[in-house]
Amino acid sequence: MTQPTLEIKVARQLSKPVHEVFVAIIDPSKMANYFISKSSGIMEEGKHITWEFPEFDISFPIRVGKIETDKYISFYWNDIDDLELIVEMTLVPVNNTSTLVTITEKSRINDDAGIRWLKDNTSGWSNFLDCLKAYLEFGINLRKGGFDYMIK
16 A cells, blocks of 8 residues: 655745746746845756755755746755655746746655655745745845744
8 A cells, every 4th residue: 555645735826927937936146036045057957956045054956857938847856854856836827917836846755754844845835935926026035034043
């Protein structure tokens, strides 16, 4: 019998056109305003890049999967237990002035470690969408200083 798996799924509607949202996700010069501090490159299909975060003294290798301009972004990264997981972002235009962004990350076994991952990364991806919305709609970097309590 196969053990059930867990999958993260979060979504948020942004009051910006789909192309502007797409560029804000793949372009590290935009991402540095709401998510990462540094990237080794733009997200392009098949490319290997590294992300750094302002709060943590570690870098995350990213293997970019499929990219469909203004529609879909996928990448692979390793979780805290060094399991490679896929993150998929879909972008759907709403009335030509807004974009529905849905993020799915999968998957982990439904056990204690999987439940911790589900809790932490669901919160993380919700924060990503909130920070993206604040940046695109209001020019605010919500992440700045938001995780200072975690710095040791």
